[in-house]
Amino acid sequence: MLVNAIKEYQLRVDDQLKQRFSTLEDTAPQLKAAMTHGALLGGKRIRPFLVYSVGQMFGVPLEKLDACAAAIECIHAYSLIHDDLPAMDDDALRRGQPTVHIAFDEATAILAGDALQTLAFEIVTEAVPGITSEQHIAMVRALAKASGYRGMCGGQAIDLASTDKHIDLKALTQLHNMKTGALISCAVELALIAANAPKDQYQTMMEFAHAVGLAFQVQDDILDIIATTEELGKPQGSDAESNKSTFPQLLGLQGAKDTATQLIQEALSALAKLPYNSQLIADFARYIIERRI
Numbered sequence: 001m002l003v004n005a006i007k008e009y010q011l012r013v014d015d016q017l018k019q020r021f022s023t024l025e026d027t028a029p030q031l032k033a034a035m036t037h038g039a040l041l042g043g044k045r046i047r048p049f050l051v052y053s054v055g056q057m058f059g060v061p062l063e064k065l066d067a068c069a070a071a072i073e074c075i076h077a078y079s080l081i082h083d084d085l086p087a088m089d090d091d092a093l094r095r096g097q098p099t100v101h102i103a104f105d106e107a108t109a110i111l112a113g114d115a116l117q118t119l120a121f122e123i124v125t126e127a128v129p130g131i132t133s134e135q136h137i138a139m140v141r142a143l144a145k146a147s148g149y150r151g152m153c154g155g156q157a158i159d160l161a162s163t164d165k166h167i168d169l170k171a172l173t174q175l176h177n178m179k180t181g182a183l184i185s186c187a188v189e190l191a192l193i194a195a196n197a198p199k200d201q202y203q204t205m206m207e208f209a210h211a212v213g214l215a216f217q218v219q220d221d222i223l224d225i226i227a228t229t230e231e232l233g234k235p236q237g238s239d240a241e242s243n244k245s246t247f248p249q250l251l252g253l254q255g256a257k258d259t260a261t262q263l264i265q266e267a268l269s270a271l272a273k274l275p276y277n278s279q280l281i282a283d284f285a286r287y288i289i290e291r292r293i
Contacts, residue, residue, distance in 0.1 A: 002283040006049055009069070012062070013048035014040060016070040020123065034104045034112035035119075039077040041095045044293065046216065047072045050187035053284065054205065057276050058195035067126050068139060068190040074120035075147050076183060078113040083156065085109060096230070117147070124190075131194060138193045146186035155179025159244070167245045173214065180220075181213030201274060208270040212285055215263035219289050221246040222256050227292055260289040 021036050048069035055065040084091040084099040085106065092102050101109035124139050145151055155178030162175065188209035192202050225248055247256040267285045271278040 002280060002287060005053065005280055006044070006284075009049045009052045010045045012052070012066070013045055013069045013073055016066050017073065020070060020119070030104060030108055031111055031115060034100050034108045035115055037103055038081045038100045038109075038112050039074060039116060041097055043095055044291075045073065047076055047183060047187040049284065050184065050209070051191050053281050054188050054191035055194055057274075057278060057281060058191065058197055060191065060195045061130075064128055064130050064194055065191060067123050067128055068187075068194060071120040071124040071139075071143060072183065072187050072190060074116045074123065075143065075152075078116035078120070079147075079152055079156075079183075081109050081113040081116070088156070088160070120147075135193050135196070139190055142186050142189045142193065146182040146189075151178050151182030151186075152180075155182065162245055164243045165245075169250050172245050172247065172250060176217040177210070177214060180217040181210060184213035184216060185209040204270050204273050208267045208281075208285075211263045211267035211270065212288060215260045215267065215285075215288050218247045218256055218260040218263065219291065221248055222253065222260065223292065225253060257289075264289055 017039050021032065021039070024032050024035075026032065051065050051069040051072060052062060055068075056062070080094060081100045083089050084094055085101055091099055093099065097103075099109070100112055104112075120143065121140060124143055125136055147153065155175050158171075158175045159179055162171070167175070185206060188205055192205055197205065224246065247259060251259060264285050268282055271282050271285070
């Protein structure tokens, strides 16, 4: 069930992205090609999956979730393009393929990231039957906060500043709650906004999202040690090579695995409080720490 749902939502959001890229004029063909390359390299589509699956759990039709799913994937794609740049992580491979600055050039990669970021906000403000202007505004605020200084960009800045330095577990957790967790939490929040979820259920689902977001990063740190370059789609051991602080570095490999398991248990406990069939999302939470990619 989970595998089929992941595949279904992957295909759905990819179709949404392709449709939107196809409507872009060919005034800057190289930029358009770079945006397409960066956004459609493949990948797990974790964030769109959460938009769709949480929205469906609350009874929201998929058509009302398409814009949110496409928008958050544009933000994620932009972040990866910029993360791979020489001034950031300086990676040549992403999902087993050349990164955007390698496939094109550095200036085009910067512009592709910028254009995907702004396209996300264009998409999330599209008129959708059944979504009010107040909901659109709330979606824009959630996406902007998760993407910017208080979220992903701020987390990346802390990450860069922490390279070649020892940071403690509290600082590392804050870093990844911002850099990785904020956008994952935002995916859940966008679905909750679309659903007009009751306040108490909203808060419970955000507790779930927070735990899953951090567990995802802990597992990524683990995979950087135990997975192969082929599985990762990028060089194995790149975190150690870049002298970054990681959860296994601070807690040991088993300690990091225990932390990831504890976080998923917290997420499942939050789900259990809800009066819905949350089996699909619970299975997804377990998948987070079982995956090899």
